[in-house]
Amino acid sequence: MHIGVLGLCVSANLATAQGISPDDYIPTNPDQARIGQLLFYDKILSGNKNISCGTCHHHDHAGTDGLSLGIGEGGVGVGPERTAGTGPDAIRKRIPRNAPSLWNLGHNDIDVLFHDGRLSRSDIYGNGYDSPAEEWLPPGLENLVAAQALFPLIAQFEMAGNPRENEIAGATHDRIDKAWPIIAKRVRTIPAYGAMFVQAFDHIEEPADVSIVEIGNAIGAFIISEWQSYDSPYDKWLSGRPLPAPAERGRQLFFNNRCASCHAGNLFTDQSFHALGLPAFGPGRTRQWDQISRDLGRMAETNLVEDAYKFRTPSLRNVALTAPYGHNGAYPTLTAMIRHHADPHAARTAWTSDQASLPPAPWLAAADFAIRQDTREMARQTQAITMRPIALTEAEIADLVAFLHALTGETALTRPLGRPASVPSGLPVD
Structure with missing residues (x-):
């Protein structure tokens, strides 16, 4: 405080x-939010396919991880019991900051995100946002939450992994936006995801049309609708x-x-x-x-x-x-x-x-x-x-x-969708 x-x-x-x-929140599409729920817990989005958004923002821990500084790529387990990994897979660095809460990020009044405010609404780069990606953030992201969802995916110690370990980490080190098309291809070539995107997004006629923008918008829809209180x-x-x-x-x-x-x-x-x-x-x-x-x-x-x-x-x-x-x-x-x-x-x-x-x-x-x-x-x-x-x-x-x-919601621990039992990639769910 x-x-x-x-x-x-x-x-x-x-x-x-x-x-x-409820009228104070950005409207969301339930079908898109359902895709976002699955992606949120699917490790297919990470470079080495070993960590998801939900690992550090887990339902069992009210959307956080219970740690002072997170254990990202290479760690094992969830919450305060998460370990730093072993052998060549062990973490090389702790996450520098505490995992932020997701509560009410979709409220219409929110205009800046991250502990240092590095993401905000702005027309400075012609894509609607002032962000670390500057002009390379793709257009079409519907809100701050959707834009925010893209950055942990390309953060080395959070989800991307280290250079030479995987194509996502390598591409990110070439330029901040180069890994997003690789991640999008991973997702859309999974048949179940491809079909869901075609059904949920009016402008998507076939899975090949799915880009990182739709992925961000789906995750954003999930976070906005899931973490209202x-x-x-x-x-x-x-x-x-x-x-x-x-x-x-x-x-x-x-x-x-x-x-x-x-x-x-x-x-x-x-x-x-x-x-x-x-x-x-x-x-x-x-x-x-x-x-x-x-x-x-x-x-x-x-x-x-x-x-x-x-x-x-x-x-x-x-x-x-x-x-x-x-x-x-x-x-x-x-x-x-x-x-x-x-x-x-x-x-x-x-x-x-x-x-x-x-x-x-x-x-x-x-x-x-x-x-x-x-x-x-x-x-x-x-x-x-x-x-x-x-x-x-x-x-x-x-x-x-x-x-x-007294600021704790009476239904805070009972979320609309919760943690899925499985995800379309077939990877384990934390």
Whole structure:
């Protein structure tokens, strides 16, 4: 949770009080969403056919993986029990950031995605989006969620694999868009998929017409329709049902202090970027000419010094289901995360590495916390923090936690489609 400036945020309170309805989401085609459900769990989309979108955004873990930093290509298993693999298939790097939640990404108000905001709606490249693919992102992607779905497929340590291991990884290293046609061919030449695309998309007359655009739109339709949530106790409170006493006290604290300044509106996010000073660890997300294992957050996209170490405010809906917390999963509990917001400097000093959920990978151990030995980098990150401490008692923290639990949808763990038992490729489903 990010807490911004002090004071009552009346406008945020009023915006939140409007609530959410099914009409607030991008419309989807059920047949396309069904294809997307299968693709979401089909490892055919990965370079070495050993990982799917669902591996790190699994239904059993509320659309996340329960890890601080994900175990991508080469790992084994699902969720907190996922291991880093063995032998030549073992991972070469941890995923630099925490697997983001999928809840309500299809809401009409969403206009930027990823922790650093590297995907947003824009006409800058003539394809509707400002993205890492720039002008090479193909036209025809129907929404941000569809566009977002394409990027993990070509990320080396997430799903693509390493160069010389497979044709997808090799093509991606030639140019960012070169692997997408290869992935599309893999999918459309599976007869069951080909037939479903012809049936679900009016402009697809034969399987050969299927491109990465239809694949992205199908996955987007699934994510948008599958991960909607607006039936929490808080939503019931908006309709007149009282909250339990601790949650009600927490609600008043939340809206009458500075929490709602950044966690604003129906989705409890301002979709902006803030420097919280979370304890640093992991491989970082290095930029060209900057090989330090750090993560500059928004600055990596804007190249503006004032954006250093800032990350996108996450939505708080179903936040109690999606631990650990922060862009790098630094804190295992909501209580710990709130304490950090209340006094980030003290929390950084008190943080210990055992709070990070990192499956053992002895060959990476030397690098996992190396950045913390760089005293100058730690000082830069500390200096970037703009939040002032706020005094919270243990009772008040407990009440805030109770309110955050009241943002959990009553049907959050019962999704419309869920995890499929099998997929058309015949590959195993995690």
